[in-house]
Amino acid sequence: MKALTPPLEKQLQELHLITSSLLPGNERLTFLDEEDIWNCLIMQYADPTTDSIVAKKPEHPLRFRIDISASDVCFIVQVPIEYEGKLTTTAPTFAAKGDQITRTEQEKWQDMVEDHLKQIGDSEFPIYELLSLHLLPILHKELESHLRSVDHPTQQTSSQTQSMYHALLTSHHLISPNKRRSLQHWSASLSISGFAKVGYPGVIYASGWRDNVEEFVENVKAMQWLALKVRFVEELSGSEKSDEVDRRWFEFQKVGEVVEEMRRLGREKYIVEMGIGSKKNDLFDDTNLPMNPTARQIHEP
Numbered sequence: 001m002k003a004l005t006p007p008l009e010k011q012l013q014e015l016h017l018i019t020s021s022l023l024p025g026n027e028r029l030t031f032l033d034e035e036d037i038w039n040c041l042i043m044q045y046a047d048p049t050t051d052s053i054v055a056k057k058p059e060h061p062l063r064f065r066i067d068i069s070a071s072d073v074c075f076i077v078q079v080p081i082e083y084e085g086k087l088t089t090t091a092p093t094f095a096a097k098g099d100q101i102t103r104t105e106q107e108k109w110q111d112m113v114e115d116h117l118k119q120i121g122d123s124e125f126p127i128y129e130l131l132s133l134h135l136l137p138i139l140h141k142e143l144e145s146h147l148r149s150v151d152h153p154t155q156q157t158s159s160q161t162q163s164m165y166h167a168l169l170t171s172h173h174l175i176s177p178n179k180r181r182s183l184q185h186w187s188a189s190l191s192i193s194g195f196a197k198v199g200y201p202g203v204i205y206a207s208g209w210r211d212n213v214e215e216f217v218e219n220v221k222a223m224q225w226l227a228l229k230v231r232f233v234e235e236l237s238g239s240e241k242s243d244e245v246d247r248r249w250f251e252f253q254k255v256g257e258v259v260e261e262m263r264r265l266g267r268e269k270y271i272v273e274m275g276i277g278s279k280k281n282d283l284f285d286d287t288n289l290p291m292n293p294t295a296r297q298i299h300e301p
Contacts, residue, residue: 010084011062012045017128018066021181027136032063032076065097066131071143072100073109075135077127087117087126094130112138133181137249141188166194166207167217167233168270172226174202179223180251186219187249195250197258203276205262207236231274 004012019029019042031038037058061081067074074097080090094117096109116134123129174180174196183196183204190212197203202225206216217233252258255276262268 007082007084008041008057011079012041014085014125014127015042015062016045017125017177018132021128021132021178023068027068028066030065032065033060034058038062038064066136068136068139068143071139072098073105073139073142074098075113075131077131079127085124085126087120087122092127094135129177133177133184137181137184137188140185144189145191162209162211164207164236165210165213165233166205166236166267166270167213168231168274169204169217169220169228170231170274170276171202171204171228173200174198174204182219182223184249186216190216192216193248195252195258195261197252197255199253201255203252203255203258205258210235232270 015029015038022029037056041058062079062083063077065074065076076095076097077092078095079092082090083092084090094113096106096113098106098109101109113130113135116130117126119134120126120129175198180196180198186192187194187206190208192206192208192212194204194206204220206213208216214233217230221228221230250261252261258276259268259271262271
């Protein structure tokens with residue numbers, strides 16, 4: 001592949017990550033300018049043996065739309081020509097759009113975009129992380145909730161007869177963006193509340209209806225892990241169910257944040273019993289983590 005300018009190479013790197021993570025037939029990325037050139041560039045970036053395909057570089061800033069089928073909401077991303085992966089300089093713009101949504105709904109989505117941009121911080125791949133790990137999972141959750149209410153109005157009522165369950169899993173580490181994306185997607189599709197603590201060690205906590213929690217755990221177990229342990233899958237007591245109305249999925253970087261969240265839910269005892277956050281257990285002590293445990297990585301063995 002011919003030499004690329006640093007900005008163009010960085011943009012292709014993020015585009016390649018995004019297109020590789022899209023769910024086939026459901027999530028779509030569409031270039032709004034110079035579509036043929038950008039498609040060829042991505043093909044060439046992924047496979048340098050196709051060097052002869054591209055005759056010229058794009059003349060205009062990168063601009064694309066990303067959406068999922070059946071959703072009224074899409075995101076328009078415009079990337080300055082000089083963008084090299086930093087949000088502090090030459091930052092891309094992200095706009096929530098939709099022909100069938102109200103102004104209030106559009107403002108809600110735009111506020112959500114801004115909130116999640118703040119969470120990303122100094123990510124090495126901010127466009128990829130915002131879209132693939134934040135906005136698309138939320139969009140799936142909103143769409144699935146809408147479809148359930150329209151197509152299966154009695155489903156929620158029947159679910160009320162089930163027991164509320166929760167589960168705790170730990171692993172040596174949780175770094176892979178694909179795993180994190182899968183966890184967010186499953187939490188949305190199964191109406192699961194909980195969190196994933198990324199880095200070293202990995203901690204996953206989920207709560208919801210029994211069938212959904214059990215399916216979530218089986219999905220997690222089906223992935224390849226290093227030292228994955230299912231600590232428990234059990235019913236929640238009546239006094240511990242108050243948080244289930246607001247179903248959300250969080251990501252934490254530190255064990256201390258896990259302890260604080262479980263304390264907020266009134267479920268701290270479950271992690272204390274497992275030694276999480278205890279100085280007596282080196283695996284779950286923030287002071288004994290490997291060097292730079294919160295650094296984001298793109299690939300995980």
